[in-house]
Amino acid sequence: MAASSSPDLTLYDPFERMQLVAPACFLCGTPVDPAHQHVTVFAPWLMQRYGLADKEIRLLDQSTTTFRELTIPCCEQCQQHVAAVEARVEAATAADPAGLRQLDDQTLFLWLGKMFYGIFVNELARELEPLIKPRYPLAENRSLFSRFRSFFQVLQGLRVPMQFDDFTPGSVFILDVNVGPEGPAFAYDDDLATMVFSLRLGNVAIISCLLDNDMLRHVMQRVYDDARTRPLHPIQLAEFKARVYYGAYLISAIPEYFPRAVKPGDEVLVMDTFLDDVTGSVFNPWDNMAYAQTLEELWLPWKIELRTILADPREPMSYLYDDAGQPRTITTFPA
Numbered sequence: 006m007a008a009s010s011s012p013d014l015t016l017y018d019p020f021e022r023m024q025l026v027a028p029a030c031f032l033c034g035t036p037v038d039p040a041h042q043h044v045t046v047f048a049p050w051l052m053q054r055y056g057l058a059d060k061e062i063r064l065l066d067q068s069t070t071t072f073r074e075l076t077i078p079c080c081e082q083c084q085q086h087v088a089a090v091e092a093r094v095e096a097a098t099a100a101d102p103a104g105l106r107q108l109d110d111q112t113l114f115l116w117l118g119k120m121f122y123g124i125f126v127n128e129l130a131r132e133l134e135p136l137i138k139p140r141y142p143l144a145e146n147r148s149l150f151s152r153f154r155s156f157f158q159v160l161q162g163l164r165v166p167m168q169f170d171d172f173t174p175g176s177v178f179i180l181d182v183n184v185g186p187e188g189p190a191f192a193y194d195d196d197l198a199t200m201v202f203s204l205r206l207g208n209v210a211i212i213s214c215l216l217d218n219d220m221l222r223h224v225m226q227r228v229y230d231d232a233r234t235r236p237l238h239p240i241q242l243a244e245f246k247a248r249v250y251y252g253a254y255l256i257s258a259i260p261e262y263f264p265r266a267v268k269p270g271d272e273v274l275v276m277d278t279f280l281d282d283v284t285g286s287v288f289n290p291w292d293n294m295a296y297a298q299t300l301e302e303l304w305l306p307w308k309i310e311l312r313t314i315l316a317d318p319r320e321p322m323s324y325l326y327d328d329a330g331q332p333r334t335i336t337t338f339p340a
């Protein structure tokens with residue numbers, strides 16, 4: 006009754022021959038017809054639950070598409086793998102998006118990672134259209150490609166049974182927020198350069214830096230603990246995100262991943278990691294001016310100017326903390 010075949014533990018590398026936008030399954034490289042064989046970047050259950058299918062998405066080249074049209078080529082077999090992860094998240098969040106907290110780190114990483122990678126591939130495909138002039142030329146960015154190549158190796162956990170040896174590829178933060186009746190039920194934002202992706206489902210926000218081996222969560226542990234003491238006002242969530250975005254920007258070491266040699270009968274591929282920190286420090290030094298600029302951008306909806314944020318240049322303005330350094334509670338803004 007033993008299983009007749011062990012799972013295929015071979016990793017696929019679309020970066021080797023730059024097949025990222027080829028008509029091939031994004032997870033295994035099998036040639037497919039992308040018009041018919043694909044998965045949507047945002048899962049059908051997510052689109053249905055939040056009424057997203059026909060909503061517009063603006064991409065970096067300023068073109069627009071809809072959630073429904075944002076797809077990645079995927080063979081039938083890998084569609085099953087993706088569906089299995091999506092089903093776990095759908096079930097955990099069916100009653101309440103706070104159910105995200107019941108999911109293990111690997112499931113959350115794979116779920117967020119698939120959306121993030123799907124957006125990246127779509128951005129890239131558009132950039133290759135010669136008539137469109139992108140704001141950020143992705144294809145020329147070598148460091149970005151090496152990051153995505155590392156990230157994609159562990160994202161293969163969607164298809165290949167994989168075990169991370171004593172590490173988590175990304176940092177994930179889950180926070181309660183009080184959006185209020187006017188706020189949309191669903192929101193997302195991403196930054197390809199720092200590999201930060203965040204989603205908000207109702208009053209629960211999930212923010213991740215997808216390629217930092219959990220380092221950001223480690224250095225932000227106190228801020229994260231404090232942020233979980235009460236539901237945040239959206240202006241506080243924006244500040245927390247500014248810290249994640251800026252923190253991710255400061256990371257100087259890119260994790261690399263190595264699959265262990267596979268022995269006959271192995272059911273799981275074990276991944277090791279290595280942090281290339283030649284400079285001896287994982288993070289570049291914090292700069293209040295640069296952080297304040299990130300904060301200003303995240304605080305755009307509240308129109309708070311840089312000079313206000315930096316009224317005290319040594320202590321940028323905060324809504325997460327009061328002057329005594331204690332977590333602040335904000336119910337309305339302006340207070």
Ligand SMILES: [Zn+2]
Pocket residue numbers: 030031032033034035079080081082083084
């Ligand atoms: Zn496939």
